[in-house]
């Protein structure tokens with residue numbers, strides 16, 4: 510039965526190998542122990558062990574020292590970070606205080622400036638009132654005493670003294686920009702010509718065509734033109750006697766330009782300045798057809814350049 514004996518032999522061999530390995534290990538351990546015991550008895554070995562111990566202790570101390578150094582460095586960094594944070598906080602707080610102080614100073618300066626402007630405006634208004642009263646007295650003296658106008662009334666009022674003259678205002682005594690024009694508007698304090706702004710109004714003048722008389726004429730336009738003409742004649746007959754009360758009129762002209770800043774302005778040229786002054790005093794602020802009159806003295810060089818489409 511050779512087939513049956515084989516496993517048994519295999520197991521036996523295995524057991525033999527195991528025992529052999531165990532014996533080898535036991536022998537090796539015993540030899541090592543003997544070697545160790547022999548070494549322990551050896552003085553040089555003793556010294557070697559002591560040296561090893563010292564080296565180990567030194568190594569531990571070095572590790573400890575490095576650890577301490579690292580911890581100290583970390584603490585220093587932490588302290589530095591805290592210090593920097595505190596410094597930044599202080600800087601931020603100082604910057605905020607500086608901004609607040611600056612804003613307060615600016616506010617105080619602004620208030621002082623406003624106060625100064627207010628005081629100056631009041632001064633100007635008071636001076637203007639005094640000047641106005643003086644001028645009115647001069648005008649009354651001129652009206653009542655006769656003779657030539659006093660030099661005070663020969664003045665020219667300028668909107669922006671020293672600035673370039675407004676060409677349109679010089680020509681027409683009107684400007685689309687009004688008081689906000691950047692150029693200088695000059696008007697006389699007294700003249701024999703007065704202008705009443707937006708006095709003659711008609712629906713045809715409300716149209717934004719600059720010169721409707723140049724537009725293509727059709728039936729309706731002709732009719733409107735006729736309407737305008739009739740309305741103007743009626744206005745003329747109604748108004749001229751009111752103005753003639755104050756003196757002889759040389760010229761009575763209404764602007765029929767549809768531009769907003771020109772439309773309906775009426776210029777009245779008197780023979781005498783005194784007549785224009787009477788009109789100015791009597792009609793200023795009066796109402797005509799529900800509209801408050803705004804009367805000003807005008808300085809027209811030539812009617813041709815001043816009036817568009819009279």
Ligand SMILES: [Zn+2]
Pocket residue numbers: 675677678683684685686687690691692694
């Ligand atoms: Zn102007």
